[in-house]
Amino acid sequence: xxxxxxxxxxxxxxxxxxxxxxxxxxxxxxxxxxxxxxxxxxxxxxxxxxxxxxxxxxxxxxxxxxxxxxxxxxxxxxxxxxxxxxxxxxxxxxxxxxxxxxxxxxxxxxxxxxxxxxxxxxxxxxxxxxxxxxxxxxxxxxxxxxxxxxxxxxxxxxxxxxxxxxxxxxxxxxxxxxxxxxxxxxxxxxxxxxxxxxxxxxxxxxxxxxxxxxxxxxxxxxxxxxxxxxxxxxxxxxxxxxxxxxxxxxxxxxxxxxxxxxxxxxxxxxxxxxxxxxxxxxxxxxxxxxxxxxxxxxxxxxxxxxxxxxxxxxxxxxxxxxxxxxxxxxxxxxxxxxxxxxxxxxxxxxxxxxxxxxxxxxxxxxxxxxxxxxxxxxxxxxxxxxxxxxxxxxxxxxxxxxxxxxxxxxxxxxxxxxxxxxxxxxxxxxxxxxxxxxxxxxxxxxxxxxxxxxxxxxxxxxxxxxxxxxxxxxxx
Numbered sequence: 001x002x003x004x005x006x007x008x009x010x011x012x013x014x015x016x017x018x019x020x021x022x023x024x025x026x027x028x029x030x031x032x033x034x035x036x037x038x039x040x041x042x043x044x045x046x047x048x049x050x051x052x053x054x055x056x057x058x059x060x061x062x063x064x065x066x067x068x069x070x071x072x073x074x075x076x077x078x079x080x081x082x083x084x085x086x087x088x089x090x091x092x093x094x095x096x097x098x099x100x101x102x103x104x105x106x107x108x109x110x111x112x113x114x115x116x117x118x119x120x121x122x123x124x125x126x127x128x129x130x131x132x133x134x135x136x137x138x139x140x141x142x143x144x145x146x147x148x149x150x151x152x153x154x155x156x157x158x159x160x161x162x163x164x165x166x167x168x169x170x171x172x173x174x175x176x177x178x179x180x181x182x183x184x185x186x187x188x189x190x191x192x193x194x195x196x197x198x199x200x201x202x203x204x205x206x207x208x209x210x211x212x213x214x215x216x217x218x219x220x221x222x223x224x225x226x227x228x229x230x231x232x233x234x235x236x237x238x239x240x241x242x243x244x245x246x247x248x249x250x251x252x253x254x255x256x257x258x259x260x261x262x263x264x265x266x267x268x269x270x271x272x273x274x275x276x277x278x279x280x281x282x283x284x285x286x287x288x289x290x291x292x293x294x295x296x297x298x299x300x301x302x303x304x305x306x307x308x309x310x311x312x313x314x315x316x317x318x319x320x321x322x323x324x325x326x327x328x329x330x331x332x333x334x335x336x337x338x339x340x341x342x343x344x345x346x347x348x349x350x351x352x353x354x355x356x357x358x359x360x361x362x363x364x365x366x367x368x369x370x371x372x373x374x375x376x377x378x379x380x381x382x383x384x385x386x387x388x389x390x391x392x393x394x395x396x397x398x399x400x401x402x403x404x405x406x407x408x409x410x411x412x413x414x415x416x417x418x419x420x421x422x423x424x425x426x427x428x429x430x431x432x433x434x435x436x437x438x439x440x441x442x443x444x445x446x447x448x449x450x451x452x453x454x455x456x457x458x459x460x461x462x463x464x465x466x467x468x469x470x471x472x473x474x475x476x
Contacts, residue, residue, distance in 0.1 A: 023236075024155050025216065026065060026209045027243030029106070029306045031162060031250045032299055033113025037356050038199040039251055040276050043258025046193050048183030051252060053197045055184055057204035058248040060400055062241060064371060067378050067389075067397070068210045069236040072218035074229050075383050079214045079370065080317020082377050087451075094444070095369060096318035100335075102207045102366035103311045105359040107336035110304040112356045115340070116274060117297030121290070130340050133300075134333060155305065158298045159246060165295035166253040169280075172287070173260040180256060198407045199360055204251070205404075206363050207370035208310035213240075215313040229387060308332055365408055365441060371401055372448040405445060409438065 042050040072078060077085070080099070084092050115129030124132065189197055217236055261280060281289035311332045316322045323331070343355050375397045381388045389397065 023065070023213070023239040023243035024159060025306050025309070026213045026240070027247045028155050028159055028299070029206055029209050030061060030204055030244060030247035031159075032106070033109050033116070033296060033356065035200075035204060035251055036113070036254055036296065036299070038196060038360065039254035040258045040262075042196045042200060043255035044262040045196065047259040047263045048179050048256065049187055050189075050193065050197055050200065051180070051183030051255060052186045053200050054204070054248065054251050054255065056186075057201050058244060058251075060201070060403075061205050062244055063396065063400065064205060064210060064374070065213055065240050065244065066237055067374050068213040069217045069240060070233060070384070070387065071374065071377055072214035072216070073232045073236060074385070074387055075377075076218050077214070078218050078313055078317050079211045079374055079377075080314050082214075082317075082383075083373050084318055084320070086373070086377070091447075092318050095373075096314065098366055098369045098444075099207065099211065099314045099318070100311070102363055102370075103307055103314065103332060104335040105362035105366075106206060106208055106310075107304060107307045107332050108339060109356055109359045110300045110307065111333070111336045111340050112359075113296055114300035114304075117293055117300060120274065120293035121297065127341070127344050130337060130344070134337060161298045162250055162295045163246060165291040165298075166250055166257065168287075168291055169257050170253055172285070173257060175256065175260055198364070198410070201364065201404075201407060205367060207366045208307060208314070210370045210374060211313050211317070212306060212310040215317070233387070304333075364404075365437070367404055368401060368408070368441075368445050369448070371404065372445065375401065376448075376452055401449075409442070 039054075042053070068079065071082060075082065080096075083095055087095070111130055111133050114133045115126050118124045118129040118132060119126055217232075258276070262276075276292065278289070280292055308328065312323070312328050315328070339355065375389070375394070377383055378397075379389045379394055
Protein backbone atom coordinates (compact mmCIF):
# COMPACT_ATOMS: atom_id res chain seq x y z
CA UNK A 1 0.00 0.00 0.00
CA UNK A 2 1.46 3.30 -1.03
CA UNK A 3 1.83 6.17 1.35
CA UNK A 4 -0.09 9.28 0.36
CA UNK A 5 2.24 12.26 0.50
CA UNK A 6 1.03 15.59 1.86
CA UNK A 7 0.99 18.21 -0.87
CA UNK A 8 2.52 21.37 0.59
CA UNK A 9 2.03 23.18 -2.70
CA UNK A 10 -1.71 23.33 -2.04
CA UNK A 11 -1.21 25.22 1.19
CA UNK A 12 -1.61 28.98 0.79
CA UNK A 13 1.21 30.01 3.13
CA UNK A 14 0.94 33.63 2.03
CA UNK A 15 -2.65 33.76 3.23
CA UNK A 16 -1.83 31.96 6.48
CA UNK A 17 0.98 34.38 7.34
CA UNK A 18 -1.24 37.34 6.50
CA UNK A 19 -3.23 36.49 9.64
CA UNK A 20 -0.19 36.67 11.91
CA UNK A 21 0.70 40.03 13.40
CA UNK A 22 -2.36 41.83 14.81
CA UNK A 23 -2.43 39.75 17.99
CA UNK A 24 1.17 40.72 18.82
CA UNK A 25 0.11 44.37 18.91
CA UNK A 26 -2.57 43.23 21.35
CA UNK A 27 -0.32 40.86 23.29
CA UNK A 28 2.17 43.58 24.25
CA UNK A 29 -0.65 45.31 26.12
CA UNK A 30 -0.93 42.26 28.35
CA UNK A 31 2.63 42.67 29.60
CA UNK A 32 2.77 46.44 30.20
CA UNK A 33 4.22 48.07 33.38
CA UNK A 34 0.82 47.88 35.09
CA UNK A 35 0.98 44.09 34.90
CA UNK A 36 4.48 44.16 36.34
CA UNK A 37 3.38 45.99 39.50
CA UNK A 38 0.55 43.56 40.27
CA UNK A 39 2.65 40.47 39.44
CA UNK A 40 5.49 41.65 41.69
CA UNK A 41 3.09 42.32 44.54
CA UNK A 42 1.47 38.90 44.12
CA UNK A 43 4.72 36.94 44.01
CA UNK A 44 6.50 38.78 46.83
CA UNK A 45 3.48 38.70 49.17
CA UNK A 46 1.97 35.27 48.52
CA UNK A 47 4.68 33.29 46.73
CA UNK A 48 3.04 31.14 43.99
CA UNK A 49 -0.51 31.11 45.39
CA UNK A 50 -1.86 33.60 42.80
CA UNK A 51 -0.56 31.83 39.68
CA UNK A 52 -4.04 30.43 39.10
CA UNK A 53 -5.38 34.01 38.94
CA UNK A 54 -3.00 34.72 36.06
CA UNK A 55 -4.17 31.54 34.33
CA UNK A 56 -7.82 32.59 34.76
CA UNK A 57 -7.04 36.08 33.45
CA UNK A 58 -5.39 34.58 30.37
CA UNK A 59 -8.42 32.37 29.67
CA UNK A 60 -10.75 35.38 29.93
CA UNK A 61 -8.46 37.42 27.69
CA UNK A 62 -8.36 34.70 25.02
CA UNK A 63 -12.15 34.44 25.01
CA UNK A 64 -12.76 38.19 24.83
CA UNK A 65 -10.16 38.75 22.11
CA UNK A 66 -11.72 35.92 20.12
CA UNK A 67 -15.06 37.76 20.28
CA UNK A 68 -13.29 40.87 19.04
CA UNK A 69 -11.81 39.06 16.04
CA UNK A 70 -15.17 37.43 15.26
CA UNK A 71 -16.84 40.82 15.08
CA UNK A 72 -14.12 42.29 12.87
CA UNK A 73 -13.85 39.38 10.44
CA UNK A 74 -17.54 38.55 10.00
CA UNK A 75 -19.04 42.08 9.92
CA UNK A 76 -16.02 44.04 8.70
CA UNK A 77 -16.59 46.48 11.58
CA UNK A 78 -14.50 47.37 14.59
CA UNK A 79 -16.18 47.55 18.00
CA UNK A 80 -16.37 51.36 18.09
CA UNK A 81 -17.94 51.60 14.62
CA UNK A 82 -20.42 48.82 15.44
CA UNK A 83 -21.45 50.73 18.57
CA UNK A 84 -22.00 53.90 16.54
CA UNK A 85 -24.25 52.05 14.13
CA UNK A 86 -26.34 50.46 16.88
CA UNK A 87 -26.59 52.88 19.82
CA UNK A 88 -28.02 56.40 20.03
CA UNK A 89 -25.75 59.44 19.64
CA UNK A 90 -25.90 60.33 23.33
CA UNK A 91 -25.02 56.82 24.47
CA UNK A 92 -22.26 56.61 21.87
CA UNK A 93 -20.72 59.83 23.15
CA UNK A 94 -20.78 58.51 26.72
CA UNK A 95 -19.13 55.25 25.64
CA UNK A 96 -16.56 57.27 23.70
CA UNK A 97 -15.65 59.32 26.78
CA UNK A 98 -15.30 56.15 28.87
CA UNK A 99 -13.10 54.58 26.19
CA UNK A 100 -10.90 57.69 26.07
CA UNK A 101 -10.52 57.49 29.85
CA UNK A 102 -9.29 53.92 29.45
CA UNK A 103 -6.78 55.02 26.79
CA UNK A 104 -5.47 57.78 29.06
CA UNK A 105 -5.12 55.32 31.97
CA UNK A 106 -3.26 52.88 29.72
CA UNK A 107 -0.84 55.51 28.45
CA UNK A 108 -0.30 56.75 32.00
CA UNK A 109 0.98 53.31 32.96
CA UNK A 110 3.38 53.35 30.00
CA UNK A 111 4.67 56.82 30.90
CA UNK A 112 5.38 55.80 34.50
CA UNK A 113 6.95 52.49 33.46
CA UNK A 114 9.24 54.10 30.89
CA UNK A 115 10.27 56.86 33.31
CA UNK A 116 11.15 54.29 35.97
CA UNK A 117 13.03 52.24 33.35
CA UNK A 118 15.12 55.29 32.37
CA UNK A 119 15.90 55.95 36.03
CA UNK A 120 16.94 52.35 36.67
CA UNK A 121 19.19 52.10 33.60
CA UNK A 122 20.65 55.60 33.35
CA UNK A 123 19.95 57.28 36.70
CA UNK A 124 17.66 59.91 35.12
CA UNK A 125 15.32 61.54 37.70
CA UNK A 126 11.69 60.46 37.33
CA UNK A 127 10.41 63.93 36.45
CA UNK A 128 12.94 64.28 33.64
CA UNK A 129 12.17 60.74 32.56
CA UNK A 130 8.52 61.65 32.21
CA UNK A 131 9.45 64.64 30.05
CA UNK A 132 11.67 62.40 27.92
CA UNK A 133 8.79 60.00 27.31
CA UNK A 134 7.15 62.86 25.42
CA UNK A 135 9.91 62.50 22.80
CA UNK A 136 8.87 58.94 22.01
CA UNK A 137 6.07 60.61 20.06
CA UNK A 138 8.51 61.04 17.18
CA UNK A 139 9.44 57.33 17.17
CA UNK A 140 5.76 56.38 17.19
CA UNK A 141 5.00 58.75 14.33
CA UNK A 142 7.95 57.39 12.34
CA UNK A 143 6.71 53.82 12.76
CA UNK A 144 3.10 54.72 12.06
CA UNK A 145 4.20 56.42 8.87
CA UNK A 146 5.46 53.05 7.65
CA UNK A 147 3.47 49.98 6.75
CA UNK A 148 1.65 48.23 9.59
CA UNK A 149 3.84 45.19 9.03
CA UNK A 150 6.89 47.19 10.12
CA UNK A 151 5.08 48.26 13.28
CA UNK A 152 4.27 44.61 13.97
CA UNK A 153 7.91 43.62 13.41
CA UNK A 154 9.01 46.30 15.89
CA UNK A 155 6.50 45.06 18.48
CA UNK A 156 7.56 41.44 17.93
CA UNK A 157 11.16 42.52 18.53
CA UNK A 158 10.18 44.17 21.82
CA UNK A 159 8.23 41.08 22.89
CA UNK A 160 11.24 38.91 22.11
CA UNK A 161 13.51 41.21 24.13
CA UNK A 162 11.19 41.10 27.14
CA UNK A 163 10.76 37.33 26.92
CA UNK A 164 14.47 36.62 26.62
CA UNK A 165 15.23 38.95 29.55
CA UNK A 166 12.91 37.10 31.89
CA UNK A 167 13.99 33.70 30.61
CA UNK A 168 17.55 34.58 31.64
CA UNK A 169 16.24 35.96 34.98
CA UNK A 170 14.59 32.63 35.76
CA UNK A 171 17.85 30.79 35.07
CA UNK A 172 19.53 32.99 37.67
CA UNK A 173 17.20 31.92 40.49
CA UNK A 174 16.70 28.49 42.03
CA UNK A 175 13.17 27.29 41.33
CA UNK A 176 11.15 24.70 43.22
CA UNK A 177 8.66 23.26 40.75
CA UNK A 178 6.30 21.50 43.19
CA UNK A 179 4.91 24.72 44.80
CA UNK A 180 4.88 26.41 41.37
CA UNK A 181 2.60 23.71 39.93
CA UNK A 182 0.47 23.81 43.08
CA UNK A 183 0.00 27.55 42.54
CA UNK A 184 -2.15 26.87 39.47
CA UNK A 185 -4.78 25.20 41.67
CA UNK A 186 -7.47 27.72 42.78
CA UNK A 187 -7.20 28.61 46.45
CA UNK A 188 -9.33 30.62 48.84
CA UNK A 189 -8.28 34.25 49.22
CA UNK A 190 -8.89 36.90 51.86
CA UNK A 191 -7.80 40.46 52.56
CA UNK A 192 -4.80 41.72 50.64
CA UNK A 193 -4.53 38.55 48.54
CA UNK A 194 -7.99 39.21 47.15
CA UNK A 195 -7.20 42.82 46.30
CA UNK A 196 -3.97 41.87 44.54
CA UNK A 197 -5.89 39.21 42.60
CA UNK A 198 -8.38 41.87 41.50
CA UNK A 199 -5.48 44.06 40.39
CA UNK A 200 -3.99 41.20 38.36
CA UNK A 201 -7.27 40.63 36.52
CA UNK A 202 -7.76 44.35 35.95
CA UNK A 203 -4.23 44.76 34.64
CA UNK A 204 -4.46 41.75 32.31
CA UNK A 205 -7.75 42.22 30.44
CA UNK A 206 -7.83 45.76 29.04
CA UNK A 207 -10.68 47.39 27.08
CA UNK A 208 -8.66 49.25 24.44
CA UNK A 209 -7.31 45.94 23.12
CA UNK A 210 -10.85 44.86 22.19
CA UNK A 211 -11.32 47.97 20.04
CA UNK A 212 -7.92 47.70 18.38
CA UNK A 213 -8.04 43.97 17.64
CA UNK A 214 -11.43 44.17 15.90
CA UNK A 215 -10.13 47.07 13.81
CA UNK A 216 -6.91 45.34 12.76
CA UNK A 217 -8.58 42.14 11.60
CA UNK A 218 -11.47 43.96 9.90
CA UNK A 219 -9.04 45.92 7.71
CA UNK A 220 -6.76 42.99 6.96
CA UNK A 221 -9.34 40.32 6.22
CA UNK A 222 -12.22 41.11 3.89
CA UNK A 223 -15.68 39.84 4.71
CA UNK A 224 -16.46 36.70 2.72
CA UNK A 225 -18.70 33.65 2.58
CA UNK A 226 -19.35 31.65 5.75
CA UNK A 227 -16.76 29.02 4.84
CA UNK A 228 -14.06 31.62 4.21
CA UNK A 229 -14.98 33.45 7.42
CA UNK A 230 -14.56 30.20 9.38
CA UNK A 231 -11.06 29.74 7.96
CA UNK A 232 -10.19 33.34 8.76
CA UNK A 233 -11.46 32.92 12.32
CA UNK A 234 -9.37 29.76 12.74
CA UNK A 235 -6.16 31.44 11.57
CA UNK A 236 -6.83 34.55 13.64
CA UNK A 237 -7.45 32.42 16.73
CA UNK A 238 -4.09 30.70 16.27
CA UNK A 239 -2.42 34.12 16.05
CA UNK A 240 -4.26 35.30 19.20
CA UNK A 241 -3.48 32.14 21.16
CA UNK A 242 0.25 32.31 20.44
CA UNK A 243 0.56 36.03 21.22
CA UNK A 244 -1.46 36.00 24.45
CA UNK A 245 0.24 32.85 25.73
CA UNK A 246 3.61 34.54 25.25
CA UNK A 247 2.27 37.42 27.35
CA UNK A 248 0.98 34.89 29.88
CA UNK A 249 4.42 33.27 30.16
CA UNK A 250 6.03 36.69 30.73
CA UNK A 251 3.53 37.50 33.49
CA UNK A 252 3.98 34.20 35.29
CA UNK A 253 7.76 34.65 34.94
CA UNK A 254 7.52 37.99 36.75
CA UNK A 255 5.41 36.50 39.54
CA UNK A 256 7.67 33.43 39.86
CA UNK A 257 10.76 35.65 39.87
CA UNK A 258 9.25 37.79 42.65
CA UNK A 259 8.36 34.70 44.66
CA UNK A 260 11.75 33.01 44.24
CA UNK A 261 13.90 36.12 44.69
CA UNK A 262 11.88 38.08 47.28
CA UNK A 263 9.39 35.88 49.14
CA UNK A 264 11.98 33.17 49.79
CA UNK A 265 14.30 35.82 51.29
CA UNK A 266 11.62 37.17 53.63
CA UNK A 267 10.91 40.27 51.48
CA UNK A 268 7.11 40.12 51.47
CA UNK A 269 6.06 43.66 50.45
CA UNK A 270 7.85 44.32 47.14
CA UNK A 271 5.35 46.01 44.84
CA UNK A 272 7.31 49.00 43.53
CA UNK A 273 9.37 48.55 40.38
CA UNK A 274 12.36 50.48 41.77
CA UNK A 275 12.48 48.31 44.90
CA UNK A 276 12.35 45.19 42.75
CA UNK A 277 15.27 46.42 40.63
CA UNK A 278 17.36 47.29 43.70
CA UNK A 279 16.67 43.98 45.43
CA UNK A 280 17.36 41.95 42.30
CA UNK A 281 20.77 43.57 42.07
CA UNK A 282 21.45 42.75 45.71
CA UNK A 283 20.22 39.15 45.53
CA UNK A 284 21.03 38.02 41.97
CA UNK A 285 23.64 40.52 40.80
CA UNK A 286 23.85 43.42 38.35
CA UNK A 287 23.04 41.29 35.28
CA UNK A 288 19.59 40.49 36.62
CA UNK A 289 18.78 44.09 37.55
CA UNK A 290 19.98 45.38 34.16
CA UNK A 291 17.82 42.87 32.29
CA UNK A 292 14.88 43.93 34.46
CA UNK A 293 15.39 47.59 33.51
CA UNK A 294 15.78 46.82 29.79
CA UNK A 295 12.63 44.71 29.75
CA UNK A 296 10.68 47.41 31.60
CA UNK A 297 11.77 50.10 29.13
CA UNK A 298 10.90 47.86 26.17
CA UNK A 299 7.50 47.09 27.70
CA UNK A 300 6.58 50.74 28.16
CA UNK A 301 7.82 51.79 24.72
CA UNK A 302 6.01 49.08 22.80
CA UNK A 303 2.77 49.23 24.81
CA UNK A 304 2.38 52.93 24.08
CA UNK A 305 2.08 52.17 20.35
CA UNK A 306 -1.02 50.07 20.89
CA UNK A 307 -2.56 52.82 23.02
CA UNK A 308 -2.05 55.38 20.26
CA UNK A 309 -3.50 53.13 17.58
CA UNK A 310 -6.46 52.24 19.79
CA UNK A 311 -7.10 55.94 20.44
CA UNK A 312 -7.38 56.59 16.71
CA UNK A 313 -9.74 53.63 16.28
CA UNK A 314 -12.00 54.79 19.11
CA UNK A 315 -12.24 58.41 17.98
CA UNK A 316 -12.86 57.55 14.35
CA UNK A 317 -15.28 54.73 15.17
CA UNK A 318 -17.45 56.53 17.70
CA UNK A 319 -17.30 60.11 16.37
CA UNK A 320 -16.24 59.67 12.72
CA UNK A 321 -13.40 62.10 13.43
CA UNK A 322 -9.97 61.25 12.06
CA UNK A 323 -7.12 63.35 13.41
CA UNK A 324 -3.66 63.46 11.94
CA UNK A 325 -1.44 60.88 13.67
CA UNK A 326 0.78 63.49 15.35
CA UNK A 327 -2.25 65.35 16.75
CA UNK A 328 -3.76 62.15 18.13
CA UNK A 329 -0.41 61.09 19.59
CA UNK A 330 0.13 64.44 21.31
CA UNK A 331 -3.39 64.35 22.72
CA UNK A 332 -2.95 60.85 24.15
CA UNK A 333 0.44 61.54 25.67
CA UNK A 334 -0.55 64.93 27.11
CA UNK A 335 -3.50 63.38 28.93
CA UNK A 336 -1.08 60.87 30.46
CA UNK A 337 1.69 63.35 31.35
CA UNK A 338 -0.51 65.75 33.32
CA UNK A 339 -1.43 63.40 36.22
CA UNK A 340 2.11 61.97 36.37
CA UNK A 341 3.75 65.41 36.61
CA UNK A 342 1.17 66.70 39.11
CA UNK A 343 1.66 63.60 41.29
CA UNK A 344 5.43 64.13 41.48
CA UNK A 345 5.07 67.84 42.29
CA UNK A 346 2.28 67.42 44.86
CA UNK A 347 3.00 64.05 46.46
CA UNK A 348 6.57 63.18 45.50
CA UNK A 349 8.15 60.44 43.39
CA UNK A 350 7.22 57.73 45.87
CA UNK A 351 3.54 58.19 44.97
CA UNK A 352 4.02 57.19 41.34
CA UNK A 353 3.61 53.49 42.07
CA UNK A 354 0.19 54.16 43.66
CA UNK A 355 -0.75 56.11 40.54
CA UNK A 356 0.37 53.17 38.41
CA UNK A 357 -1.89 50.78 40.33
CA UNK A 358 -4.77 53.27 40.17
CA UNK A 359 -4.44 53.37 36.37
CA UNK A 360 -5.04 49.60 36.32
CA UNK A 361 -8.13 49.99 38.49
CA UNK A 362 -9.51 52.56 36.02
CA UNK A 363 -8.92 50.09 33.18
CA UNK A 364 -10.71 47.37 35.08
CA UNK A 365 -13.70 49.64 35.71
CA UNK A 366 -13.95 50.52 32.01
CA UNK A 367 -13.84 46.91 30.84
CA UNK A 368 -17.56 46.11 31.11
CA UNK A 369 -18.49 49.11 28.95
CA UNK A 370 -16.63 47.45 26.07
CA UNK A 371 -17.45 43.80 26.81
CA UNK A 372 -21.24 44.09 27.02
CA UNK A 373 -21.71 45.64 23.53
CA UNK A 374 -19.18 43.13 22.17
CA UNK A 375 -21.26 40.22 23.47
CA UNK A 376 -24.50 41.67 22.14
CA UNK A 377 -23.05 42.22 18.66
CA UNK A 378 -21.62 38.70 18.56
CA UNK A 379 -25.06 37.35 19.48
CA UNK A 380 -27.02 39.12 16.73
CA UNK A 381 -27.90 36.66 13.92
CA UNK A 382 -28.58 39.64 11.64
CA UNK A 383 -24.93 40.63 11.97
CA UNK A 384 -23.15 37.33 12.46
CA UNK A 385 -25.35 34.90 10.54
CA UNK A 386 -24.78 31.25 11.44
CA UNK A 387 -21.55 32.24 13.21
CA UNK A 388 -23.40 34.10 15.97
CA UNK A 389 -22.63 32.91 19.50
CA UNK A 390 -24.32 29.62 20.36
CA UNK A 391 -26.11 29.19 23.73
CA UNK A 392 -23.00 27.79 25.42
CA UNK A 393 -20.91 30.71 24.16
CA UNK A 394 -23.51 33.18 25.44
CA UNK A 395 -23.59 31.54 28.85
CA UNK A 396 -19.80 31.69 29.17
CA UNK A 397 -19.77 35.29 27.91
CA UNK A 398 -22.33 36.49 30.45
CA UNK A 399 -20.64 34.55 33.24
CA UNK A 400 -17.45 36.42 32.32
CA UNK A 401 -19.27 39.76 32.51
CA UNK A 402 -20.86 38.80 35.82
CA UNK A 403 -17.47 37.87 37.25
CA UNK A 404 -15.84 41.13 36.14
CA UNK A 405 -18.79 43.21 37.39
CA UNK A 406 -18.57 41.36 40.68
CA UNK A 407 -14.90 42.01 41.33
CA UNK A 408 -15.15 45.68 40.31
CA UNK A 409 -18.30 46.18 42.39
CA UNK A 410 -16.67 44.53 45.38
CA UNK A 411 -13.68 46.84 45.09
CA UNK A 412 -15.67 50.07 44.75
CA UNK A 413 -18.22 49.35 47.47
CA UNK A 414 -15.65 47.97 49.90
CA UNK A 415 -13.37 50.96 49.39
CA UNK A 416 -16.28 53.31 49.91
CA UNK A 417 -17.35 51.45 53.04
CA UNK A 418 -13.80 51.40 54.42
CA UNK A 419 -13.41 55.15 54.00
CA UNK A 420 -16.92 55.78 55.36
CA UNK A 421 -15.98 54.21 58.67
CA UNK A 422 -12.55 55.86 58.76
CA UNK A 423 -12.36 58.50 61.50
CA UNK A 424 -10.63 61.14 59.32
CA UNK A 425 -13.28 63.61 58.11
CA UNK A 426 -11.21 64.63 55.07
CA UNK A 427 -11.85 61.16 53.60
CA UNK A 428 -15.59 61.74 53.25
CA UNK A 429 -15.17 63.36 49.84
CA UNK A 430 -13.19 60.32 48.67
CA UNK A 431 -15.91 58.07 50.08
CA UNK A 432 -18.62 59.93 48.15
CA UNK A 433 -16.47 59.67 45.01
CA UNK A 434 -16.24 55.86 45.29
CA UNK A 435 -19.96 55.45 45.91
CA UNK A 436 -20.94 57.76 43.05
CA UNK A 437 -18.61 55.84 40.72
CA UNK A 438 -20.14 52.56 41.82
CA UNK A 439 -23.73 53.73 41.38
CA UNK A 440 -23.04 55.38 38.00
CA UNK A 441 -21.21 52.28 36.75
CA UNK A 442 -24.05 49.99 37.80
CA UNK A 443 -26.58 52.23 36.03
CA UNK A 444 -24.67 52.28 32.74
CA UNK A 445 -23.97 48.56 32.87
CA UNK A 446 -27.61 47.64 33.49
CA UNK A 447 -28.72 49.89 30.63
CA UNK A 448 -26.22 48.30 28.24
CA UNK A 449 -27.27 44.79 29.25
CA UNK A 450 -31.00 45.32 28.82
CA UNK A 451 -31.00 47.88 25.98
CA UNK A 452 -31.66 45.27 23.24
CA UNK A 453 -34.65 44.02 25.24
CA UNK A 454 -36.16 47.50 25.57
CA UNK A 455 -37.67 47.14 22.08
CA UNK A 456 -40.42 44.74 21.09
CA UNK A 457 -38.82 41.56 19.78
CA UNK A 458 -40.18 42.14 16.25
CA UNK A 459 -38.86 45.69 16.18
CA UNK A 460 -35.51 44.47 17.44
CA UNK A 461 -35.17 41.91 14.63
CA UNK A 462 -36.16 44.59 12.10
CA UNK A 463 -33.60 46.98 13.56
CA UNK A 464 -30.86 44.38 13.32
CA UNK A 465 -31.85 43.50 9.76
CA UNK A 466 -31.78 47.16 8.66
CA UNK A 467 -28.38 47.70 10.25
CA UNK A 468 -26.97 44.57 8.63
CA UNK A 469 -28.20 45.72 5.23
CA UNK A 470 -26.69 49.13 5.77
CA UNK A 471 -23.37 47.50 6.62
CA UNK A 472 -23.48 45.53 3.37
CA UNK A 473 -23.95 48.68 1.29
CA UNK A 474 -21.24 50.60 3.14
CA UNK A 475 -18.69 47.77 3.11
CA UNK A 476 -15.75 48.58 0.86
